[in-house]
Amino acid sequence: MTPESTRSEATQPDGPQAETTQAAPKADEAALLRKVVTPVRFVLFDFDGPICRLFAGRPATTVAQDLVQWLKERGLRGLLTDDEKEQPDPYVVLRAVDRRHPRSDLVVELEQWLTRQELAAVATAMPTAYVDRLIRTWSAVGVRLAVTTNNAPCAVSRYLERRGLLECFSPHIYGRTQDLSLLKPDPYCVERALHAMGAERGAALMIGDAPSDYVAAERAGVRFLGYARNEHKAELLRAAGAEHLVDSLEQLSSVVYAIGRTKAP
Structure with missing residues (x-):
């Protein structure tokens, strides 16, 4: 045991004093x-x-990746920047598409897709x-x-x-x-x-x-x-x-x- 550790332990309160010290921040x-x-x-x-x-059973990162894949399969992956394609948050991806095509049929379809993911996630939500x-x-x-x-x-x-x-x-x-x-x-x-x-x-x-x-x-x-x-x-x-x-x-x-x-x- 080094002198430094001895001094450190010596300064640590124990017994009732320790309990009082720990209780003060909670109070x-x-x-x-x-x-x-x-x-x-x-x-x-x-x-x-x-x-x-909500996405405890299926991480939101996976949902975001699936959303990007959904766009890619429809030839629309170019709507997103490289940074947006790597986002772990599906709502960021959804907003990005909406900024470029506000109130479009594409946005409606994406929003409905995300709603289905949320409804499915309820069963495993923590x-x-x-x-x-x-x-x-x-x-x-x-x-x-x-x-x-x-x-x-x-x-x-x-x-x-x-x-x-x-x-x-x-x-x-x-x-x-x-x-x-x-x-x-x-x-x-x-x-x-x-x-x-x-x-x-x-x-x-x-x-x-x-x-x-x-x-x-x-x-x-x-x-x-x-x-x-x-x-x-x-x-x-x-x-x-x-x-x-x-x-x-x-x-x-x-x-x-x-x-x-x-x-x-």
């Missing part, structure tokens, strides 16, 4: 989350990420840890919930129905339309949800995992909580300007439950 995070969510009466969830990993409990808790204490997503609303509804969560959101599921210019970061789906629920913007919160979610919330005047399941996603959200991030929904669920208990009659 700070809980206090921050409480401050963020206490005034909230309307919550807008992005779907793929905060609620589930729920985000603690989100079911969070959704049910918020719904039980009277918070109004909506989904605001770039996914097809029919795929969202199918997934939520399979999980027994549809009644927590229905009818407020706002997803992709055939006008792809309205995908996030455009705030269109966020604005639709706010208007339909009669939501006050100061009492609304959006939970998302991508910079486009943050930008859409910012443009709509809604506070934002980022869900970053890894450091890469956290870096992207911070770079976009997001201030409040969590890497798990466990503590958020506990905070929401505790707030609900204090408000209960």
Whole structure:
């Protein structure tokens, strides 16, 4: 054992002191989350990420490659740049085609193809840890919930129905339309949800995992909580300007439950 390692170990707290040291950041995070969510009466969830990993059984990278192959088989691969052909995100590919042929039959066909992939992916989608409990808790204490997503609303509804969560959101599921210019970061789906629920913007919160979610919330005047399941996603959200991030929904669920208990009659 080197002197350096001895000094390092000597500076590490153990016993009750260690527990106190580890508990402090969690207490700070809980206090921050409480401050963020206490005034909230309307919550807008992005779907793929905060609620589930839609393409857990079949990676989105594979779907994007299949989409590029679909174009190639029809002699249309030249519509994409080399960078777009290598994109791991099928929605980036879809947007790229739409920019060059907006509202065309080709875009309609591609959008329908992607919708079929999303519907098929529901069967193997992986729920985000603690989100079911969070959704049910918020719904039980009277918070109004909506989904605001770039996914097809029919795929969202199918997934939520399979999980027994549809009644927590229905009818407020706002997803992709055939006008792809309205995908996030455009705030269109966020604005639709706010208007339909009669939501006050100061009492609304959006939970998302991508910079486009943050930008859409910012443009709509809604506070934002980022869900970053890894450091890469956290870096992207911070770079976009997001201030409040969590890497798990466990503590958020506990905070929401505790707030609900204090408000209960």
